[in-house]
Amino acid sequence: MPEPSTVKLERALLSLAEEVAYPDTPALVPVVTARLAAERRDGIRPPLPGLALWPRRRLVLAVAIALLALLGIAAAARLTIGALEIRVVPSLAPSPTLTPLPEAIGRVVTLEQAREQVRFPLLLPPDLSDPDVVRIVRSPFGDRSVLLAWTDPSLPPVEGTPWTLVLLELAGNEEYLFKLVAGAEEVREVQVGGRLGYWLDAPHELVLDTPTDLQTFAVSGNVLVWDAGEGVTLRMETALPLQEAIALAETLG
Amino acid sequence: MEGRPLQDPELIELAKDGDHRAYGELIERYREIAFRTAYVITRSAADAEDATQDAFVKAYYALDRFRTRELFRPWLLRIVSNEAKNRLRSSRRREALAVRAAAAAAPGNAGPSPVAAAAARETREALLAALGTLKEDDRMVIGYRYLLGLSEAETAAVLGVRPGTVKSRLSRALDRLRRRLPADLAAADLEAADA
Numbered sequence: 082m083p084e085p086s087t088v089k090l091e092r093a094l095l096s097l098a099e100e101v102a103y104p105d106t107p108a109l110v111p112v113v114t115a116r117l118a119a120e121r122r123d124g125i126r127p128p129l130p131g132l133a134l135w136p137r138r139r140l141v142l143a144v145a146i147a148l149l150a151l152l153g154i155a156a157a158a159r160l161t162i163g164a165l166e167i168r169v170v171p172s173l174a175p176s177p178t179l180t181p182l183p184e185a186i187g188r189v190v191t192l193e194q195a196r197e198q199v200r201f202p203l204l205l206p207p208d209l210s211d212p213d214v215v216r217i218v219r220s221p222f223g224d225r226s227v228l229l230a231w232t233d234p235s236l237p238p239v240e241g242t243p244w245t246l247v248l249l250e251l252a253g254n255e256e257y258l259f260k261l262v263a264g265a266e267e268v269r270e271v272q273v274g275g276r277l278g279y280w281l282d283a284p285h286e287l288v289l290d291t292p293t294d295l296q297t298f299a300v301s302g303n304v305l306v307w308d309a310g311e312g313v314t315l316r317m318e319t320a321l322p323l324q325e326a327i328a329l330a331e332t333l334g
Numbered sequence: 335m336e337g338r339p340l341q342d343p344e345l346i347e348l349a350k351d352g353d354h355r356a357y358g359e360l361i362e363r364y365r366e367i368a369f370r371t372a373y374v375i376t377r378s379a380a381d382a383e384d385a386t387q388d389a390f391v392k393a394y395y396a397l398d399r400f401r402t403r404e405l406f407r408p409w410l411l412r413i414v415s416n417e418a419k420n421r422l423r424s425s426r427r428r429e430a431l432a433v434r435a436a437a438a439a440a441p442g443n444a445g446p447s448p449v450a451a452a453a454a455r456e457t458r459e460a461l462l463a464a465l466g467t468l469k470e471d472d473r474m475v476i477g478y479r480y481l482l483g484l485s486e487a488e489t490a491a492v493l494g495v496r497p498g499t500v501k502s503r504l505s506r507a508l509d510r511l512r513r514r515l516p517a518d519l520a521a522a523d524l525e526a527a528d529a
Binding site: 087090091093094095096097098100101103104106107108109110112113114116117118120163200224252253312 | 354357358361362365366368369370373379382383386387390391394399457458461462476480481482483494495496505508509511512
């Protein structure tokens, strides 16, 4: 018996679409707008997108944390930037036994393979040679991101590691990389090339959500994360101080 | 022109400026396709409703990252499908996609004979069952393209891949679906399903 042709199969699928018994679509406008209003009132989220909120957001976060501390609630408040979320967990004490990031994340590829497999142009420091390690990381949402790590001696090494620079270039706008910090004071809002960024200079944990599991890593270096535009978030781990890290970030191309 | 419905880019700009009614209009415009997308993934009306609600909330906060040269619908549906997949993962559902087809004959039409209608229904059920055995990536690309009626470009945007990739994924998915159909399901039977 011959196999049904593709055309006939496609028509059968389209016909099927006409007959799918979907449940009634719920009324969503009242519940979504009520929820947005409640979140604004409770200071969980910024009041409105698109306004000049960024300085206010950290203030709201700090106030929320202070209130939670007064109430004795070890709850988390959050900052998001593209695919990355910074979560404040007051009870957090980063474990010293966790694996550093470049050694266990994703799968090893060449730089050329990485360029072919991601849908955005890789940003590289112009004054360094090719990275010593390149890894492709899959998100749970199908995006491919890239980790690049250098041992170039022109930069100081990140404490306890052989790496002098680690770049994680993340595609997508749904959060799948989480930074857990113990206090809001460990997160500082900055600007990188006119775009929003955050600077963290205390040890913290990094949690990566992959298609199969959650992986947790220890981070001992300074970290700069910023919105690179076009749906790409960059994370730089370095031993450089803030201003030099921003200067390096702004040269990436 | 006064009285004409606002286009999506106009509503988005108003919503960014805090016009909640504008965002409500966007929700109303896309709630059905959003809910159906979530339902196709989660197979649960309750989970689909929660996922759709979460997606609209997330989309609101992401409006400042929405690029106006994009189309709103596939951008939104990508958020919806991510929320639905999250919900599916967290509830540990592993059910196959087996959407029940409602047998229907348009009133007043000269419908098929009872025998032909039963054969068509049986063929549709076989098609649904075969869909349910596909891996998630194959189900999703077929679901978006044929069951939800998204264009190739929209399917690519929702999946976060290039349009050429959708073409090749669809081709392979249809090939795998075809092989999972019962051996006795001939082309003639698929035409009956199309009736």
